[in-house]
Every structure is written in C-alpha cells, then in structure tokens.
Amino acid sequence: MPTCPGTCGTGFSQFPSREKIMNSGSRTFPHASMINTSLSAPRGYPGGESQGEGEVPRRKSFVRSPYDEKDLSACGLIGFVNRDRRRESGERIIRAIANMHDRGNGLGGGFAAYGIYPERADLYALHVMYDDPHDAKQVEEYLKRQVVVEAAEEIPLFESRRFSDHPYFKRYFVDLRERLNGHDNEGDYLVDTVMHINVNFEHAFVMSSGKNMGTFKGVGFPEDLGEFFRLPEYEGYIWTGHSRFPTNSPGWWGGAHPFALLDWTIVHNGEISSYGINMRYVKMFGYECTLMTDTEVVAYLFDLLVRRHGLSFEDACKVLAPPFWKDIDVLEEEERFTLTHLRSVYASAALNGPFAFLLGFSGGIIGLNDRVKLRPLVVGRGGESVYLSSEEAAIRTICPEVEEIWAPVAGEPVIVLLESVGESRDGRGNQRQRPVLQGA
Amino acid sequence: MGNTTTLSDNPRVSNPANTNGSKSGLPPATSPKSDLMGLQSLRPDDHFHSYPEYFVERRHEECIRCLVCVRQCPYDCTYYDPDRDVVYNVHQNCVNCKRCVAMCPTHCIRIERFDSGFRDNGHWGTHLVRGLRKQADTGGVLLTGLGNDLPYPSYFDRIVLDASQVTNPSIDPLREPMELRTYLGRKPESYRPGSPGEVFPNILCEIPVLFAPMSFGAISYNFQHGLALAAQEMGTYFNTGEGGLHPDFRKFRDSVIVQVASGRFGVDPDYLLSSAACEIKIGQGAKPGIGGHLPGEKVNAEISRTRMIPVGTDALSPAPQHDIYSIEDLRLLIYAIKEATEYTRPVSVKIAAVHNTAAIVSGIVRAGADIVVIDGFRGGTGAAPMIIRDHVGIPVEVALAQADQRLREEGIRHQASIIAAGGIRNSADVVKAIALGADAVYIATSAMIAVGCTLCQQCHRGLCAWGITTNRPDLLPRLPADQAAGRLTGLLRGWQHEIQEMLGLMGLNSIESLRGNRLKLRGVGLTQLELQTLGIRQAGL
Known part of the structure; x- marks a missing residue:
C-alpha cells in the first residue's frame, strides 16, 4: 500500500490554506506569447533563454482553484470506443462535444484519448500542467530521481488570441522498471509519484499518467480547446470529451475534466454529494484529493477498487452505485450475500448525488449513472463503435448511421470493452448478463 | 438542580428529602402528620438545608379534593388535612417531577422555582450552597441522576x-427510496x-439509533420490556447495561446487546449467547473512571435473580x-468473549469520552473490538456523584471527531464501527454525529423523556413518580410496557422521517454517504481551533 504522501494532519489539512492560495495569486506570469510552442526548451525554461528576473510576482494560478471550497459544476459529456481498435483523429469527438455547446459555459472543457502514442506505448506518458515554465525545473529534478525520463517535450499548442493566457504544458515519457525502490507494483509507485507532485508542487499538476494515452484540458469551450491542443493531429481508438458549466473557479485549468490517474480518466456530469466521505475514504489508502473537485475522487476509487482490490468492473460499479437494500433483500442467498458485503464493506466508497460519468481506460469505457438517474446518459451503437453521451443529438451528429440508441437504467453500468478485452454490458438492467453488442 | 441525596456511612441519612419518603409513596389521605407539617424527623440542625427549591402553588378554590396528587407523590411532598379539608405541600420535598401537575383533573397545581434563593452571587450559585450544606450535614458524597446539567457550551x-x-x-423521501440501514461491526479492508x-459478524440496524445501556435495577422492568419491544419493532437494539438479562427478556436475544461490566452481574455463557452483540463497559460518560452502585434496598427478588x-x-x-x-488485558477479555460466543457476535467496547480518546480508541480497535462506543459527558446515569457527573469528561462531539480522524x-x-453516545437530543444531533464520523448513536435520556421523564434527576432514589427508574411495586404500573414500547416506537419513527428528510435535502439517499461526510457540516461561532478539532469548516466558507 502506498504511504500517504505529504501531511496526514487532522481536519483542515485536507483543504489548501487560504494563505497558500493568496501567495500563489500574488506573483505574475510571463506573458503567454513569450512561450515558444516548439519542442525546444522555451525562454524561462532550463535550456532556454532565461527570464533573469528572479522572483517575479505571479498573476494567478492555473493549476489550483482560487477558492478554498468544493467545486460544483454541471456538464455535457461524450465518449466512444472503436471496439476493433481502429484509430481515428480527434476531429469527430470535437464535433460531438461542439454539438452540446450549451451544456457548458466556456469555463472548462477537455478530452482524453487512448492509443495516441503507439511509438512509445510501453512508456508511461505524464501530461503535466505548470503555472509557469519556471515551475518545471523542480518537478523535473524530482521526476529524474523517481523515474527514468526517456523523453520530455512541450505539448504542441495552436496559439491563438482566444487562449492568450494559458498554463504551460509538458509531457514526459517515463520508464519505472529500474526505479521501483522496493515497490513491487508499478502502478502503486507511479500513483505515489503523481500524488507527491500534485500535493507538494503548488504550481504543477499531473493531468494524466497512463501508457499510450493522455488528457488535454483547460478553460474555454471544448471545441476551441480541441483546436488549441491540436487534437485532429492525434489518432486514438477511444476518445472522451467534456464540456463544463462550473459555478465558480473561472480560470482554473486544473479543474477541467477529464481527471486522470494512471490510465483511468473520468469525465463527469453531476455533483457527488458524498464527496466529503469519499475523499476521506480514499485518503486512508494514500490518495490525496488535491483539486477540491468531486470528480477526481471517482478516478481514485476506480483505481483502488479495480487495480488494487481486484474487483471486476461490474462489482466496482455496484460499489459506486449500490443497488437499494429493498432490491438486495429479495435476491437469492448467494447474490444477496455478495451485494450486502459489497455495500457494507465499501459503504464509504458509494457515490451519492446526481451523476453520470464516463470512465475511460485502455480497455474501453464504463458509463455509470447514479442509482436514481438524476443526470442524463444515453448509449448508441454504430458499426464497431459504441457511443456514450449526455445527449442523443451528439451521437447522431457524428454517427448519423447509428443502429441503436438506448438509455441505460439508473445505477446499471454500461461496460464497453474492446473486442480483444472482453464482453461488454449494455446497462439496460435486469438482464445483467446481456452483452452490449451481440453480433456486432 | 434537583434534590440530591448523599451517599453516607451514617445510616441516619439526614436529608429531609428522603427521610420523609421512607415510609411509602402512598401516605393515607388521613395522615396524622399534619401536626408537624410533614416534618416528622425535624432535628436541631435541619434548618441548615430547609430552603425549598420548588414551591407548589395550589388554587384551593379549584381543588376538588380528589387527592390524586396526594396518592401520586412518592416524595411525601403532598398531604391532606381532613380537619381543614385542604391539601398542603411540604415544599422542600418537591423535586419538580410534575406528576401531580399532570394528574390533577382541574389543573389547579403549579410548581415554580422557589423565589427566595440566597442573595444573588455570580460565584456562589444557590446549588453550590445547598450542596455544601448537605455535605456538612452527612459527610457524604452528593449523589444524583441523569446527565451533566451545567451550562457548558454544546458543539x-x-x-x-x-x-x-x-x-x-x-x-x-416521500417519492424516492431513502436508506438508513447500517451494519455495525468489523469489516474487511x-x-x-x-x-x-x-x-x-455484524449487526444490522434499520435505523442508526440504538437504546443505550440501562440496567434492570436502574430502570424498571416495564421500561426495559418496552425498550425491547420497541427495538424489535424498529429493527434496532436495546442494551442490558450491567444489570444482566432477565429470563423473561431472553426471547429478545436478536434485539439486545448484553453488557459485561466490572461487576460482571448476571454474566454467564447463556447470557453472552442470548444477544445480538456483547459489550464490555470500561466507562460511562456520566461518571468516567468510577464504578456503579445499585443500593441494596433496590435489589428485590427479580433484580437479585437477574444480577445473580x-x-x-x-x-x-x-x-x-x-x-x-492495561490495553493487552482488554484484548484478553475481548477474545475471551469472542471464544465464548464462538466468534458469532461482534464485541463492543464502551468508554467515556476523555482527553485522549483518539489514542484510546485506536488501541481498543487494535485490541480486537468490533464496535467502539464513545460516551460523552452529557450522558445520563442512574446514580452518580454529582461532582463527577458535572466536571469529568469531555463533549462527545470532539471525542468522536478526533477518534474517527485518528482511525482513518x-x-x-x-476495523470497527463507532457509536456516539451522551446527550443526543433529537434527530439533528443524530445527523450531526453521523456526519462527524459515527456509524450510529445511543440514546437513553431521550428515550426516557419519550416515556414521561421530566428530568427531575431523582433516578438514584428509586422513587420515580413516572415508573421509569423504580421497581417499587406501587410505582411500577405507572409505566406499562406496551405504552412504553408504543411511545419509543413513535419517537424512533419520528426521527426516522426527520433523518430521511435531512438526508434528502442534502442530496443523499443513503446514510452511509453521510457517515463521516463532514463537508455537510459547518460551524457557527466556533474558534479556528474548535473547527479544526471537529474537522469542519466555518459557515459561509
């Protein structure tokens, strides 16, 4: 079990202090136009032209919320899996999310893509967001101690007036094998490393850390961000996208979706009313919720349940959206025993409140609604692809030839796996064993 | 401050409040004691403590001389003078239990605080002066019942x-499922x-509210019977306290938590197995660090049988x-009980909330307890020295918050569930305790109030006018078991609805999403350090 990085204080240690936030807001940021978008080191970055100004007052923080409170938001989400592993550009996901423009308010959007780094598929890709290129140095020194950095580069951006003020993005392709330091599990080791950066480096934030995948996110409408991150130039076999309608935290790029850990990515519509306990629960296992948003806790819960505790996707979903006791009580002895134990052992992991989320990972996408279905989620099937979306219209926009569209039952997981990975589930309830794509 | 008696080595206990009551609760209507105004044992030094605390005012023109008040008063406070055809009161015997007020058919009785207290003094409160005089009288410890009643702030x-x-x-909650089911006991990681x-082994509570330990002896046979019936009806549990389990109540084995306390009264293998869970009592919020005392005069045949x-x-x-x-000895007892019950019962350990509760709870959990009960300083008692009840222990809110945080x-x-106890007054207290980190709560005083208790704090005297904390044959029928059960069920149903409403308004539909969810709480008027201790945030932030 990874140790709890950082402090394990009582009570308030879970909230970033106001003082810390105020300090971060009192320094200025070198103008974004000074950042070179080529892969060579930019000015102000080791190896590039020095700013030579010493401690520059910083204008604001991109990676941390300016508010000391839980972030609330509502959203649109879309994702699709090409079950035959066919890679395609980010063009369609951008079009789909643009269709749901009004579900966001331009204060957040983002994408996750799987299969985008086939040449470096066996290395972990760390996408890191910095407030300022200066901040990269310390993190990179830490990274070099922790992992073998095979390659480091800026994430290519399409600079435009729309995003004149943005954080600094880099990605690192790293290998852990030589540096496990007693950990026998690469995942735990990398989780520790990522948590350490997110907790201890105030101006840096690891956006994603899986193999052959990455997330791209920020403040703006998602279709604009897709262009900004040059997503049409990437090719992936799974894409998810998110349009955000936050009720606070303008300008907080770190707060946009997806949230990711290892190759888990979450896009989420809703508010997790049980966040207060979910956050304390995952902290017991060494996961630090640094972002004050309820979405990141979902990624950590999946990592805990599936990767560390070995639950199946279906069982993990039963933990997160547990069946009602009245439904459990009427089951046959064996299943009642199983579900009763899942619910009581993982009571603090249950997600309560309205939500629909898509969990992306290398093998597919899992879609899940809260158990009374307080947020929309529809599923569509067209050819070898399965689409999950807040709105049917978004699916029809990019897949006019869609063969079937349905709304999954509250609390019933939709599990869409690559053909090579396993059998999918359609989330239509009752027929728990019914495959999503019979004959597809 | 109610009347208090003293625990004295002098058999001639000199407190008029109970010497006069020594005969019985049923003075004949034609009692000859009118000559002495009821003060038969007046002694030369009785004037030191003869200031009444309460004044019984009776509108004689409305009194119909039915004498129900005379018959109902177990404290010998009320008598009838047939010569004058008037009902009088011995005011210094009144404990303000309100039994006569409730029973009077014409509502002609009013009880007021006796206004001629001592000269106003911010430092020497009247209750302190009274206590000092009583102690000087007997050389004993002042005894009282119920919980700490001093105005400490409530978190x-x-x-x-x-x-x-x-x-x-x-x-x-009227339209959607709203789940309160809670499993108490150890869970695997x-x-x-x-x-x-x-x-x-876990025990299932359909409502996260259990009846706190109250022993048969401290409470009446009927009240414990009512608790058992209500617990069974509502899918929760009552607790034997340290008084053993009466043979008649062994049929409630699925609804009872049996306690093993320092006196080991009534403990044998059958007792341990006639339970849903077993509880080791280390301490009690009302009297941390001291034992219990059931006076011999209360030990009748039934109690003798139950306590062995x-x-x-x-x-x-x-x-x-x-x-x-020490803690390793606790482990031995926990496992002795587990062995005796063949690991089929969760074992609970109950402690009083004290300064280093968090560390103690951690040790208890590591010693093998499946449930830990933290009993705060507002918790009640059948009898405790007043000085201890009022000055020892800490509020359950802070002890609970720290213990939950430490275990996390x-x-x-x-590895263990936490039950918070001690001064839970309504469903909002339940919700707040659960959000601070409790799995469930114990209630006792609330349950007593539900069946008639007026908080007169005379539990230790065994004269309860409401039949709750007495087993005197003439007082026992005042609280029939079915009536107690009905009222307790009503209380729990009311709380159930209220807890469901509160969960629903927080956007939750099951209690486990509230448990330890401190983001649902905000502090008002607390210092930064208090907020930090409770692990909650300031209102508005």
Missing part, C-alpha cells in the same frame, strides 16, 4: 447542516466477490474491570 448547537440548491437536486475472504446476587445486597461495580489494568489516519477505520 451540536454550533454546527449547522448543508442543503442542496440548484447544482444538486434535493431528494424527496477489501472484499472481492467470489474470493474466500474473512467475514465478520442476594436480595438486599448493594450491587457495587468496581471502578476498573479488575482483570483489565491509521487506516483502520473499517
């Missing part, structure tokens, strides 16, 4: 709850269906458990 009253607005729909894993002690002997529980002088930091929160 529950400085915590408010969150509600959903716009970004998160509230859930209507992880559970993978289909894999052989450890399964620990001779009739008429004092039932004295030692202050510590004499086989537990140590990664062992799943």
Whole structure:
C-alpha cells in the first residue's frame, strides 16, 4: 500500500490554506506569447533563454482553484470506443462535444484519448500542467530521481488570441522498471509519484499518467480547446470529451475534466454529494484529493477498487452505485450475500448525488449513472463503435448511421470493452448478463 | 438542580428529602402528620438545608379534593388535612417531577422555582450552597441522576447542516427510496466477490439509533420490556447495561446487546449467547473512571435473580474491570468473549469520552473490538456523584471527531464501527454525529423523556413518580410496557422521517454517504481551533 504522501494532519489539512492560495495569486506570469510552442526548451525554461528576473510576482494560478471550497459544476459529456481498435483523429469527438455547446459555459472543457502514442506505448506518458515554465525545473529534478525520463517535450499548442493566457504544458515519457525502490507494483509507485507532485508542487499538476494515452484540458469551450491542443493531429481508438458549466473557479485549468490517474480518466456530469466521505475514504489508502473537485475522487476509487482490490468492473460499479437494500433483500442467498458485503464493506466508497460519468481506460469505457438517474446518459451503437453521451443529438451528429440508441437504467453500468478485452454490458438492467453488442 | 441525596456511612441519612419518603409513596389521605407539617424527623440542625427549591402553588378554590396528587407523590411532598379539608405541600420535598401537575383533573397545581434563593452571587450559585450544606450535614458524597446539567457550551448547537440548491437536486423521501440501514461491526479492508475472504459478524440496524445501556435495577422492568419491544419493532437494539438479562427478556436475544461490566452481574455463557452483540463497559460518560452502585434496598427478588446476587445486597461495580489494568488485558477479555460466543457476535467496547480518546480508541480497535462506543459527558446515569457527573469528561462531539480522524489516519477505520453516545437530543444531533464520523448513536435520556421523564434527576432514589427508574411495586404500573414500547416506537419513527428528510435535502439517499461526510457540516461561532478539532469548516466558507 502506498504511504500517504505529504501531511496526514487532522481536519483542515485536507483543504489548501487560504494563505497558500493568496501567495500563489500574488506573483505574475510571463506573458503567454513569450512561450515558444516548439519542442525546444522555451525562454524561462532550463535550456532556454532565461527570464533573469528572479522572483517575479505571479498573476494567478492555473493549476489550483482560487477558492478554498468544493467545486460544483454541471456538464455535457461524450465518449466512444472503436471496439476493433481502429484509430481515428480527434476531429469527430470535437464535433460531438461542439454539438452540446450549451451544456457548458466556456469555463472548462477537455478530452482524453487512448492509443495516441503507439511509438512509445510501453512508456508511461505524464501530461503535466505548470503555472509557469519556471515551475518545471523542480518537478523535473524530482521526476529524474523517481523515474527514468526517456523523453520530455512541450505539448504542441495552436496559439491563438482566444487562449492568450494559458498554463504551460509538458509531457514526459517515463520508464519505472529500474526505479521501483522496493515497490513491487508499478502502478502503486507511479500513483505515489503523481500524488507527491500534485500535493507538494503548488504550481504543477499531473493531468494524466497512463501508457499510450493522455488528457488535454483547460478553460474555454471544448471545441476551441480541441483546436488549441491540436487534437485532429492525434489518432486514438477511444476518445472522451467534456464540456463544463462550473459555478465558480473561472480560470482554473486544473479543474477541467477529464481527471486522470494512471490510465483511468473520468469525465463527469453531476455533483457527488458524498464527496466529503469519499475523499476521506480514499485518503486512508494514500490518495490525496488535491483539486477540491468531486470528480477526481471517482478516478481514485476506480483505481483502488479495480487495480488494487481486484474487483471486476461490474462489482466496482455496484460499489459506486449500490443497488437499494429493498432490491438486495429479495435476491437469492448467494447474490444477496455478495451485494450486502459489497455495500457494507465499501459503504464509504458509494457515490451519492446526481451523476453520470464516463470512465475511460485502455480497455474501453464504463458509463455509470447514479442509482436514481438524476443526470442524463444515453448509449448508441454504430458499426464497431459504441457511443456514450449526455445527449442523443451528439451521437447522431457524428454517427448519423447509428443502429441503436438506448438509455441505460439508473445505477446499471454500461461496460464497453474492446473486442480483444472482453464482453461488454449494455446497462439496460435486469438482464445483467446481456452483452452490449451481440453480433456486432 | 434537583434534590440530591448523599451517599453516607451514617445510616441516619439526614436529608429531609428522603427521610420523609421512607415510609411509602402512598401516605393515607388521613395522615396524622399534619401536626408537624410533614416534618416528622425535624432535628436541631435541619434548618441548615430547609430552603425549598420548588414551591407548589395550589388554587384551593379549584381543588376538588380528589387527592390524586396526594396518592401520586412518592416524595411525601403532598398531604391532606381532613380537619381543614385542604391539601398542603411540604415544599422542600418537591423535586419538580410534575406528576401531580399532570394528574390533577382541574389543573389547579403549579410548581415554580422557589423565589427566595440566597442573595444573588455570580460565584456562589444557590446549588453550590445547598450542596455544601448537605455535605456538612452527612459527610457524604452528593449523589444524583441523569446527565451533566451545567451550562457548558454544546458543539451540536454550533454546527449547522448543508442543503442542496440548484447544482444538486434535493431528494424527496416521500417519492424516492431513502436508506438508513447500517451494519455495525468489523469489516474487511477489501472484499472481492467470489474470493474466500474473512467475514465478520455484524449487526444490522434499520435505523442508526440504538437504546443505550440501562440496567434492570436502574430502570424498571416495564421500561426495559418496552425498550425491547420497541427495538424489535424498529429493527434496532436495546442494551442490558450491567444489570444482566432477565429470563423473561431472553426471547429478545436478536434485539439486545448484553453488557459485561466490572461487576460482571448476571454474566454467564447463556447470557453472552442470548444477544445480538456483547459489550464490555470500561466507562460511562456520566461518571468516567468510577464504578456503579445499585443500593441494596433496590435489589428485590427479580433484580437479585437477574444480577445473580442476594436480595438486599448493594450491587457495587468496581471502578476498573479488575482483570483489565492495561490495553493487552482488554484484548484478553475481548477474545475471551469472542471464544465464548464462538466468534458469532461482534464485541463492543464502551468508554467515556476523555482527553485522549483518539489514542484510546485506536488501541481498543487494535485490541480486537468490533464496535467502539464513545460516551460523552452529557450522558445520563442512574446514580452518580454529582461532582463527577458535572466536571469529568469531555463533549462527545470532539471525542468522536478526533477518534474517527485518528482511525482513518491509521487506516483502520473499517476495523470497527463507532457509536456516539451522551446527550443526543433529537434527530439533528443524530445527523450531526453521523456526519462527524459515527456509524450510529445511543440514546437513553431521550428515550426516557419519550416515556414521561421530566428530568427531575431523582433516578438514584428509586422513587420515580413516572415508573421509569423504580421497581417499587406501587410505582411500577405507572409505566406499562406496551405504552412504553408504543411511545419509543413513535419517537424512533419520528426521527426516522426527520433523518430521511435531512438526508434528502442534502442530496443523499443513503446514510452511509453521510457517515463521516463532514463537508455537510459547518460551524457557527466556533474558534479556528474548535473547527479544526471537529474537522469542519466555518459557515459561509
């Protein structure tokens, strides 16, 4: 079990202090136009032209919320899996999310893509967001101690007036094998490393850390961000996208979706009313919720349940959206025993409140609604692809030839796996064993 | 401050409040004591403490001389003078139990605080002066019942709850399922269906409110029967306290938690197995660090049978458990009980909330307890020295918050459930305790109030006018078991609805999403350090 990085204080240690936030807001940021978008080191970055100004007052923080409170938001989400592993550009996901423009308010959007780094598929890709290129140095020194950095580069951006003020993005392709330091599990080791950066480096934030995948996110409408991150130039076999309608935290790029850990990515519509306990629960296992948003806790819960505790996707979903006791009580002895134990052992992991989320990972996408279905989620099937979306219209926009569209039952997981990975589930309830794509 | 008696080595206990009551609760209507105004044992020094605390005012023109008040008063406070055809009161005997007020058919009785207290003094309160005089009189310890009644601040009253607005729909419990089911006991850290894993015994509560330990002896046979019936009806539990389980109540074995306290009264293998769970009592919030005392005069045949002690002997529980002088000894007793019950019952350990509760709870969990009960300083008692009741221990809110946090930091929160006890007054206190980190709560004083208790604090005297804390044959029928059960069920149903409403307005539909969810709480008027101790945030932030 990874140790709890950082402090394990009582009570308030879970909230970033106001003082810390105020300090971060009192320094200025070198103008974004000074950042070179080529892969060579930019000015102000080791190896590039020095700013030579010493401690520059910083204008604001991109990676941390300016508010000391839980972030609330509502959203649109879309994702699709090409079950035959066919890679395609980010063009369609951008079009789909643009269709749901009004579900966001331009204060957040983002994408996750799987299969985008086939040449470096066996290395972990760390996408890191910095407030300022200066901040990269310390993190990179830490990274070099922790992992073998095979390659480091800026994430290519399409600079435009729309995003004149943005954080600094880099990605690192790293290998852990030589540096496990007693950990026998690469995942735990990398989780520790990522948590350490997110907790201890105030101006840096690891956006994603899986193999052959990455997330791209920020403040703006998602279709604009897709262009900004040059997503049409990437090719992936799974894409998810998110349009955000936050009720606070303008300008907080770190707060946009997806949230990711290892190759888990979450896009989420809703508010997790049980966040207060979910956050304390995952902290017991060494996961630090640094972002004050309820979405990141979902990624950590999946990592805990599936990767560390070995639950199946279906069982993990039963933990997160547990069946009602009245439904459990009427089951046959064996299943009642199983579900009763899942619910009581993982009571603090249950997600309560309205939500629909898509969990992306290398093998597919899992879609899940809260158990009374307080947020929309529809599923569509067209050819070898399965689409999950807040709105049917978004699916029809990019897949006019869609063969079937349905709304999954509250609390019933939709599990869409690559053909090579396993059998999918359609989330239509009752027929728990019914495959999503019979004959597809 | 109610009347108090003293625990004295002088058999001639000189407190008029109970010497006069020594005859019976039923003075004949034609009592000849009118000559002495009821003060038969007036002694030369009685004037030191003859200031009445309460004044019984009776509108004689409305009194119909039915004498119900005379018959109902167990404290010999009321008598009838047939010569004058007037009902009089011995005011200094009145404990303000309100039995006569409730029973009077013409409502002609009013009880007021006796206004001629001592000269106003911010430092020497009247209750202190009274106490000093009583002690000087007897050289004894002042005894009292119920919980700490001094005006210490209440953290529950400085915590408010969150509600959903716009970004998160509230859930209507009249239209949607709203789940309060709670499993108490140890859980494994992880559970993978289909894999052989450890399964620990748990008890199921349909409402996270259990009846706190109250022993047969401290409370009446009927009241304990009512608690058992209500617990069974509502899917929760009552607790035997340290008084053993009467043979008549063994049929409630699925609804009872049996306690093993320092006196070990009534403990044998059958007792341990006639239970849903077993509880080791280390301490009690009302009297941390001291034992219990059931006076011999309360030990009648039924209590003798239940506690396995001779009739008429004092039932004295030692202050510590004499086989537990350290944490590893506790482990031995926990496992002795587990062995005796063949690991089929969760074992609970109950402690009083004290300064280093968090560390103690951590030790208790590591010693093998499946449930830990933290009993705060507002918790009630059948009898305790007033000085201890009022000055020892800490509020349950802070002890609970710290214990829950400590168990989480140590990664062992799943190994035991936490029950918070001591001064839970309404469903909001339940919700706040659960959000601070409790799995469930114990209630006792609330349950007593539900069946008629007026908080007169005379539990230790065995004269309860409401039939709750007495087993005197003439007083016992005042609280029939079915009536007690009906009222307790009503209380729990009311709380059930209220808890469901509060969950729904927070956007939650099951209690486990509230448990330890401190983001649902905010502090009002607390210092930064208090907020930090409770692990909650300031209202508005």
